[in-house]
Amino acid sequence: MTYNLNPNLEERLRNARLNAEVTPAFASRLRRALLSSRYYTEPRSLRFLHRVRRWLPLSAGALAAGFLIALLANLTGPPAASAPTILSVVNNPSSLQQLSNQGRIHYLAEQADGTRLYRIDLSNGTTLDVVDPAPYIMQLTHQ
Amino acid sequence: MNEEAAAVQRAQRDPQSFGILYDRHCDRIYRYILGRTGNVQIAEDLTAETFLAALKNLWRFRFTGRPFRAWLYRIAVAQIGEYYRRRTPTIELELAIELPDLRQTEGAPILTDEYRQMHQALEQLSAGQHEAIVLRYFEDLPIADISWVMGIPESTVKSHLHRGLRHLHGLLPSDAYDVQSQPQSGRTLA
Structure with a gap:
C-alpha cells in the first residue's frame, strides 16, 4: 500500500511529540532498584526453588479442593447404576x-x-x- | 552479532550492562507510556513495571534482528493494556471536564496547543490506529517492528496507518493529509 503523507501532517505529527523526560530522582531510584534486584544476586537454582515454593501451596490447595468436591459429589450425588443382584x-x-x-x-x-x-x-x-x-x-x- | 545484541548478552549477567541499556531507553519508554496514559504518576509506575518485567525475562531474550527497544515497547504495550484492564471505572465525561488536568501536575511536561490538538484527534481513532500512528510517527519504529510489538500482521499495521491518517485528516482543522496528490513529497510505507 502506498500513500502520500502531506508534509504538513508529518510535521504536525512530529511537533506533537511529547517532549518529556523522566525526572532524575525517579530515574536514579528505579535504576538503583533494578541493579540491586535479586535477578543478579540470586542463583538461578534458588530462584527456581522460590518459584516452586510459591506454587506448591496453590497446587496442594487445588488438589485438596478437588478431592473434597469429588467426596461431596460421591456422598450427595445419585447412586451409581449397578447390575441387578x-x-x-x-x-x-x-x-x-x-x-x-x-x-x-x-x-x-x-x-x-x-x-x-x-x-x-x-x-x-x-x-x-x-x-x-x-x-x-x-x-x-x-x- | 551487533553491538546491541552483545550488550543485551552482557546485561543478562552483569547489572552494570543492564544499567547502560536502562539509561539508553528509559526516557523513550517513559515518554511513550506518558503519552498513552497522560498521567505522570501512572507513567512512572508503568515504566518501573516495564523495566522490572524486562529484567525478569531478560534471560529469555534471544536476539532475532529486532532492536531491544522493540522488545521494551512490546512489554510496555502489555503493561498499559493490563493497567487499563484492571483500573477502576472512570467518571463521567461531564465531571471529568470540571476536574483539573492531570497532565498539569507537578513534574508534568508543559503541553503545547499542537500536542493537545493532535492527541485529542488521536484519541478519537480506534485503539489499533492510535497505537500504530504513535509507534510509527512518535517512536519512529519501522512497520515490521510495529507489527511485532502489536502482535498483528504487517498488512494490518499498514491498514491501521492508512485509515488512521485518513481519519486524522478529517479531525484536524486544516488540510493536512492528501491521498496520492503530491507524489514528489510522498512517503511510502515499506
Whole structure:
C-alpha cells in the first residue's frame, strides 16, 4: 500500500511529540532498584526453588479442593447404576408358581449351575432377581 | 552479532550492562507510556513495571534482528493494556471536564496547543490506529517492528496507518493529509 503523507501532517505529527523526560530522582531510584534486584544476586537454582515454593501451596490447595468436591459429589450425588443382584434364593416352589401365575415373574436365563434366574417387577418400578434352585418344578404360564 | 545484541548478552549477567541499556531507553519508554496514559504518576509506575518485567525475562531474550527497544515497547504495550484492564471505572465525561488536568501536575511536561490538538484527534481513532500512528510517527519504529510489538500482521499495521491518517485528516482543522496528490513529497510505507 502506498500513500502520500502531506508534509504538513508529518510535521504536525512530529511537533506533537511529547517532549518529556523522566525526572532524575525517579530515574536514579528505579535504576538503583533494578541493579540491586535479586535477578543478579540470586542463583538461578534458588530462584527456581522460590518459584516452586510459591506454587506448591496453590497446587496442594487445588488438589485438596478437588478431592473434597469429588467426596461431596460421591456422598450427595445419585447412586451409581449397578447390575441387578441376586437378593434371595427362593426355596418355595409354590410361591414362585403363584407369582408366575399372576404374571409378575419373568424368566431371564439359565445359569451355569443349572439354576434358573427370574425377575420380579415390584410395585415401585424396581425389580428383584430370584433364583429357582429346583429347576423345572414350575409351570411357566407367563413369559 | 551487533553491538546491541552483545550488550543485551552482557546485561543478562552483569547489572552494570543492564544499567547502560536502562539509561539508553528509559526516557523513550517513559515518554511513550506518558503519552498513552497522560498521567505522570501512572507513567512512572508503568515504566518501573516495564523495566522490572524486562529484567525478569531478560534471560529469555534471544536476539532475532529486532532492536531491544522493540522488545521494551512490546512489554510496555502489555503493561498499559493490563493497567487499563484492571483500573477502576472512570467518571463521567461531564465531571471529568470540571476536574483539573492531570497532565498539569507537578513534574508534568508543559503541553503545547499542537500536542493537545493532535492527541485529542488521536484519541478519537480506534485503539489499533492510535497505537500504530504513535509507534510509527512518535517512536519512529519501522512497520515490521510495529507489527511485532502489536502482535498483528504487517498488512494490518499498514491498514491501521492508512485509515488512521485518513481519519486524522478529517479531525484536524486544516488540510493536512492528501491521498496520492503530491507524489514528489510522498512517503511510502515499506
